[in-house]
Amino acid sequence: MNWKLNFKRNPKTEKAKKSKTREWVDAIVFAVVVATFVRGLLFSAYAIPSGSMEGTELTGDYLFVSKINYGPRVANTPLAIPFTEPVMYGIKTYWDALQLPYLRLPGFGHIKNRDIVVFNKPDEAGPEYNIPVDERTTLIKRCQAIPGDLLAIVNGQVFINGKEAPNAPKQQTSYTVVTTGLNINPDVMQDLNISIRQQLAPDTFEMIMPESAATTLKGYSNIKSITPVIAPAGTYDAEIFPHNEKFKWNLDNYGPIRLPKKGWTTPLNDSTLTLYRRAIEVYENNKVAVNGKEILINGKKADSYTFKMDYYWMMGDNRHDSLDSRFWGYVPEDHVVGKAMITFFSTDSTQNIFNRIRWNRVLRPIN
Template sequence: MYQYLIFSGIFLFIEHVIHILGTWKFYKKLGIKSWKILIPIYNIFILLKIYKRSIWWIFLLLIPLTSIILILILWMDLIFTFFKKTNKKFFLFFLSAGLYIYYINFFKKIPIFKIENIKKKEENIGILLAMIFSFITHTYIVQPFVIPTSSMERTLLVGDFILVSKIHYGLRMPISPIYIPFTHNNIIGNIKSYISIFQWPYFRFSYIQSIQRNDIVVFNFPKDPNHKIIDRKDHYIKRCIGLPGDLISIKKGVLFVNHKKEKSFLEKQQAYFIKTENIPLNVEYLEKEMDVKDIEYIGKKNNEYFYQIMLNEKKAVDIKNLFENIIFIKKYILPIHFKEHYIFPNHSDWNRDFFGPLHIPKKGEFIKLNSKNIQIYNEIFNYEKVEKIDIVSKKYYKIKKNYYFMMGDNRHNSSDSRYWGFVPEDHIVGKPIFIWMSIDWDRKSPINIFSWKFRWDRIMKTIDGKHSYLSLFFLFSFVYLIYFLFKSEKSSTQ
């Protein structure tokens, strides 16, 4: 925490120096004494008081990005106090990211202006304050996400809009604090939305609840090749099936944790082979009536049709009972001797259905290193920034972080820890808590809004599906509408 505060203090001091260098003459023309101008934070307080802005704005200095916004607003106040507002000045100010004030401060003659002549600001700043409040909420409390892939079906569907709590597992403070608000890592293409020069040390507040086995977790993808800063890496969402210290193994597609078979749950999907005779499978009915999306037609042979479909056990039974032309429907389990090239770790003989046993590293434990497990823990040395030369001479290594093993509920259609390894604790983002909107769109053309259908049974529901607040949402919307109409009618009669 102390390191984080030190970095924040350094950033605030640099910001203070930049502010003073760009506004010194403005302060002097307003009759402010030199010693007052040089005092950090107090000089901002003076401007807030002069322009009759709320003193509460001073708290925006506590956050790097909002402090920049506050300073830019005050710079505009100064410029348009001494000079006439023109579109040209607005354009130059924003094009230079505010540094236009330096040109005025050093190269233009600034007229004398009396503080008592400054009128109270009347412009509407409600939208700006709402955006700042929304940004703070988005960054430090709860963040919205949309589910783009089917790796978590049937728990979370493509088109589910979810809210993720950042405080349940402990609020992780921003590591890259300067970025374009409401963006993550890229704007368009490979154009980054953040400045990587300023990087804060990792710091996380105490958790409300620790990660439990089978929790659904949002995290930054550890193996993201395009972004090196932890909180700018791509977001993933999976189920945590392995905690620090657990032993993971998969046999015939069945997961075992610490030698115990996982408890079956309805949402888990796997690949099924289906063979029909004489008549093809009614794919349209499956998609529209049974909400089965991942259907792959393999081919036809001698009046027999072959398919691979992602299903849970209940759907598999329903389909078998529904279609009389189905010859067989069975899980597609890879044979034990089949080697998947991209499985974790490299050079192993495992696959998605025969995996492990694999020990998940736990903070503080000592790992005995040998030729067999050096590949397994190779990535950990990168996460913990340890030189591999230092490891070669050691027989034991002390783990510095906790690690987790993540898997998608759509077990045969998920890129998860079986393929890219462990998730370090500093990559954890938060806990999904709510589905506030759900849209069933055409997966081949998601931007075609005319094909969108609202999943009313999923809107305003908790992630576990136990509680629905859709009725309360409609009630709130109705009350707000009545209030708005009453307020409009009252104002029109005055």
């Protein structure tokens, strides 16, 4: 017996084919979802906006930032327009009525001393700003101290737990340069990565350069002297954290200060409250008050405080041209975005169109 099966399509039950427009819409939606997932949990791109990390990273560098190294941070504001700045043309691109608590997924490791880290700006925290953590300005700096470290800066040199910390190979700072009256060749200055910060006298300049450039420049016949610019120890700078005259600290002579660590308990007194009040009150959301000699946390007398988060100390490699932890203190763990991994592209806006791309920095690992 032969069986012959004849299947015919039923136009009433067969689903209609998607239109070309619908196919394009579906493809775009899929691409946005995938890109948002990758950007939110795996990698993101970041452009260097200023010279605070020169000469390690230059203005005009474009980086890939890994979020999986330290663990992807779940967005505080999940309802936001992807691939936009937090505020555009004066309008927020996110909806802050829905905010999720801080949550970080497991990563490959933890921040280490000397890592180059992208993070949200801590001094935009507080009720006066009212900006969710993940919508704050992003910065890039080098981590000098991790939770539990004791940090000090002596004559511009960082010390961690009493030991001199290695400097970045291309770290820069300011020097007072006295010339014989003859100008330095601009090509020499560009080759040595030297910039003039200000002119102090007809033949005297404050210049920013790496130590290696200062050593080279000393050998030029039109240079009388080169002296590092160092703020003397014991000189109080009101711009420097914790902005209190009890701590006569400045850019080049700072600390010692202990970085808070999750689970670490510090006694509370006038000095420790000055150093840690912002972390306790702003970053860890407690109400702090002082009643005579008593310190109150959330209305209760407190003789000590145990921290809920880890904190980091971030500084720019361009030491005298960087707004960093010396100005606004430690960086809470919930502000950390990720680790800078590779410079994938770089442009120099001061050059003409033919020389604008810095080819020697394309696909360059960051360290």
